[in-house]
Amino acid sequence: MAVTIRDVAKKLNLSITTVSRALDDYDDVAHTTRERVRSTARKMGYVPSRAARNLRRQRADIIGYVIPASGTRFTDPFFSEFIAGLGDQAVSHNFDLLISTATPDTEKEKQLYARWVSSRLVDGIILSRLRLEDWRVEYLQRNHVPFVMHGRTQSKTKFPFIEIDSRAGFALLVKHLVERGHRRIAYIGAPEKFTLQRDRYAGYQNGLSAANIPLDKTLVCQGDLTRAGGYHAAQSLFQLRKPPTAIIGANDLTAEGVLRAARERGIVVGRDLAVAGYDGTEVSEHTQPPLTTLRQPVYETARKLVTMLIALIQNEPLEPSQIILQPELIIRESTAG
Amino acid sequence: MAVTIRDVAKKLNLSITTVSRALDDYDDVAHTTRERVRSTARKMGYVPSRAARNLRRQRADIIGYVIPASGTRFTDPFFSEFIAGLGDQAVSHNFDLLISTATPDTEKEKQLYARWVSSRLVDGIILSRLRLEDWRVEYLQRNHVPFVMHGRTQSKTKFPFIEIDSRAGFALLVKHLVERGHRRIAYIGAPEKFTLQRDRYAGYQNGLSAANIPLDKTLVCQGDLTRAGGYHAAQSLFQLRKPPTAIIGANDLTAEGVLRAARERGIVVGRDLAVAGYDGTEVSEHTQPPLTTLRQPVYETARKLVTMLIALIQNEPLEPSQIILQPELIIRESTAG
DNA sequence: TTGTAGGCGTTATCAA
DNA sequence: TTGATAACGCCTACAA
Numbered sequence: 001m002a003v004t005i006r007d008v009a010k011k012l013n014l015s016i017t018t019v020s021r022a023l024d025d026y027d028d029v030a031h032t033t034r035e036r037v038r039s040t041a042r043k044m045g046y047v048p049s050r051a052a053r054n055l056r057r058q059r060a061d062i063i064g065y066v067i068p069a070s071g072t073r074f075t076d077p078f079f080s081e082f083i084a085g086l087g088d089q090a091v092s093h094n095f096d097l098l099i100s101t102a103t104p105d106t107e108k109e110k111q112l113y114a115r116w117v118s119s120r121l122v123d124g125i126i127l128s129r130l131r132l133e134d135w136r137v138e139y140l141q142r143n144h145v146p147f148v149m150h151g152r153t154q155s156k157t158k159f160p161f162i163e164i165d166s167r168a169g170f171a172l173l174v175k176h177l178v179e180r181g182h183r184r185i186a187y188i189g190a191p192e193k194f195t196l197q198r199d200r201y202a203g204y205q206n207g208l209s210a211a212n213i214p215l216d217k218t219l220v221c222q223g224d225l226t227r228a229g230g231y232h233a234a235q236s237l238f239q240l241r242k243p244p245t246a247i248i249g250a251n252d253l254t255a256e257g258v259l260r261a262a263r264e265r266g267i268v269v270g271r272d273l274a275v276a277g278y279d280g281t282e283v284s285e286h287t288q289p290p291l292t293t294l295r296q297p298v299y300e301t302a303r304k305l306v307t308m309l310i311a312l313i314q315n316e317p318l319e320p321s322q323i324i325l326q327p328e329l330i331i332r333e334s335t336a337g
Numbered sequence: 338m339a340v341t342i343r344d345v346a347k348k349l350n351l352s353i354t355t356v357s358r359a360l361d362d363y364d365d366v367a368h369t370t371r372e373r374v375r376s377t378a379r380k381m382g383y384v385p386s387r388a389a390r391n392l393r394r395q396r397a398d399i400i401g402y403v404i405p406a407s408g409t410r411f412t413d414p415f416f417s418e419f420i421a422g423l424g425d426q427a428v429s430h431n432f433d434l435l436i437s438t439a440t441p442d443t444e445k446e447k448q449l450y451a452r453w454v455s456s457r458l459v460d461g462i463i464l465s466r467l468r469l470e471d472w473r474v475e476y477l478q479r480n481h482v483p484f485v486m487h488g489r490t491q492s493k494t495k496f497p498f499i500e501i502d503s504r505a506g507f508a509l510l511v512k513h514l515v516e517r518g519h520r521r522i523a524y525i526g527a528p529e530k531f532t533l534q535r536d537r538y539a540g541y542q543n544g545l546s547a548a549n550i551p552l553d554k555t556l557v558c559q560g561d562l563t564r565a566g567g568y569h570a571a572q573s574l575f576q577l578r579k580p581p582t583a584i585i586g587a588n589d590l591t592a593e594g595v596l597r598a599a600r601e602r603g604i605v606v607g608r609d610l611a612v613a614g615y616d617g618t619e620v621s622e623h624t625q626p627p628l629t630t631l632r633q634p635v636y637e638t639a640r641k642l643v644t645m646l647i648a649l650i651q652n653e654p655l656e657p658s659q660i661i662l663q664p665e666l667i668i669r670e671s672t673a674g
Numbered sequence: 675t676t677g678t679a680g681g682c683g684t685t686a687t688c689a690a
Numbered sequence: 691t692t693g694a695t696a697a698c699g700c701c702t703a704c705a706a
Binding site: 002047049051052054062067072074075076079083085087088096097098099112115116118119120227231256257260263282283286287288299 | 339382385386388391392395404411412416418428437449452568594597600618620625636
């Protein structure tokens with residue numbers, strides 16, 4: 001059995017109270033006592049039991065994040081970077097990060113959240129890829145579980161979030177393509193239930209209006225934010241009587257699928273066709289050709305979200321609690337033509 | 338405050354003992370009592386507190402996994418799939434998964450493991466990307482923390498692991514390239530401290546010997562298992578007086594970097610140059626051209642590892658405890674030439 | 675400045 | 691078949 005606070009107290013002929021207070025930096029402990037306690041605790045390898053501490057404090061010092069996976073993998077490097085940010089920031093606050101994966105709006109997803117919430121395994125939750133109507137928001141609110149969102153739902157909300165202004169971003173992207181002479185610009189979106197689809201599609205439309213280009217619905221496809229989704233959507237776009245000269249994907253993965261489809265058809269991207277994505281994760285640098293994209297600060301956003309969540313958990317003031325950032329347009333070869 | 342076992346007991350005029358036993362399926366509870374308890378517990382929304390249960394049982398029902406990241410991101414889709422497998426299998430055993438990232442052999446890594454182990458936050462740990470000499474093995478053993486490994490260390494070990502026979506795999510890859518007429522086959526490896534480097538490099542050498550091709554050290558480079566590493570190594574290979582006609586990367590990411598370097602030099606992969614990788618994650622299908630690779634069953638391996646770890650934690654027999662799998666050669670366009 | 679004691683919510687031992 | 695009670699290890703109000 002591991003060494004407990006009792007063992008330390010016994011060795012020092014002190015009460016466990018004093019040991020506890022010395023280690024927790026209370027100021028009503030004699031300086032010499034504190035030092036004695038510190039050094040022997042270290043020597044004995046004493047570390048407080050998380051289980052005992054959690055029970056007593058009614059806190060787990062754990063936050064949870066469910067990766068919106070589809071199937072046996074989440075291939076989006078967005079999440080890799082996001083998780084790295086969550087984990088790093090959590091540890092720097094002496095919290096830990098619980099992770100699982102679930103496909104949005106499935107029974108598995110519900111059970112996962114219920115599992116974490118009802119047994120009070122986590123103190124708070126990070127939400128991403130929000131849906132227009134998101135059961136999780138209502139659920140967490142009802143259960144008094146602190147949460148922060150990456151993006152937001154359809155309705156105005158009082159809950160804390162960080163949002164990347166992808167609406168403005170996509171308008172910017174369209175503007176860029178128009179400046180390169182494109183007028184038949186296609187958009188491969190995400191399922192409609194996701195807020196990001198509403199925003200990015202709206203940005204696309206805004207960009208078209210600004211350039212006085214009428215919306216052509218045949219140039220709008222639905223993908224699923226994966227390479228495969230972008231690939232299939234692009235194939236159908238290529239079969240149009242008047243195919244697009246530019247294609248924007250709702251994210252980089254979608255755009256990567258487009259690149260593949262183009263290549264299979266012998267279309268040279270950057271010359272015959274312009275392609276752009278969104279996210280700006282590392283893959284976009286390594287595609288062939290490198291991908292024009294909108295970069296959002298994934299790692300930093302994740303860190304900031306954790307800081308916000310922990311403030312919430314600890315009932316500290318949160319200012320500001322609703323942050324909107326602008327994505328940055330990165331122009332690369334894929335829109336050179 | 339959430340509903341406790343006391344609340345349930347009070348409502349039913351039963352002792353907490355009986356409630357606890359009824360819910361835990363003990364067989365010394367009257368059938369009708371059990372049903373009564375079950376239904377009211379459900380109605381009241383009672384779920385045992387993890388904190389209390391953990392303290393009492395001296396178990397957290399949590400396993401941990403540290404992703405070997407470099408910097409602010411882990412870009413290898415291998416880990417995405419691996420984590421999905423870990424998470425799914427953990428939940429199916431009523432365990433949860435704690436995740437963090439750390440660069441191998443850094444202070445941060447040490448602190449992370451120490452943090453999890455010393456406070457008994459996790460019941461067991463999954464180890465991957467083992468080093469020839471891996472401090473973690475000795476550390477976990479000394480602290481009596483159950484663990485399983487994906488791959489293994491230099492020395493013979495009695496600890497449970499699943500290993501993919503990448504040595505045989507790389508020999509196979511070389512054989513494939515030789516059959517396509519290549520004799521100047523380069524290898525871009527990983528840092529030498531990783532066991533996977535020893536194995537894959539050995540496999541490469543075996544493959545050459547089997548074909549009676551002498552090892553040419555100028556064709557052997559060190560990468561770092563990232564796209565950037567493969568990219569830079571390939572650039573130096575292209576500058577050789579007699580450059581290779583085929584390049585094998587230690588993993589798919591490395592190979593992807595090679596593809597990019599080739600493209601920038603105007604080298605057509607699949608015609609002027611053959612390129613192959615290892616892992617067989619989804620990206621390898623979507624590169625341009627699609628990548629010949631060795632596929633390992635990442636998701637399934639992760640699940641199996643969790644099952645093994647949990648058996649270990651619960652002191653159940655583990656048979657077999659050391660598993661070696663063969664990777665599967667996937668031939669695609671990148672080695673067509 | 676230090677110690678006593680109660681309780682966080684369970685599970686498990688033992689007695690009834 | 692059920693119930694009283696004692697831990698599990700820690701934190702903290704209160705007493706000394």
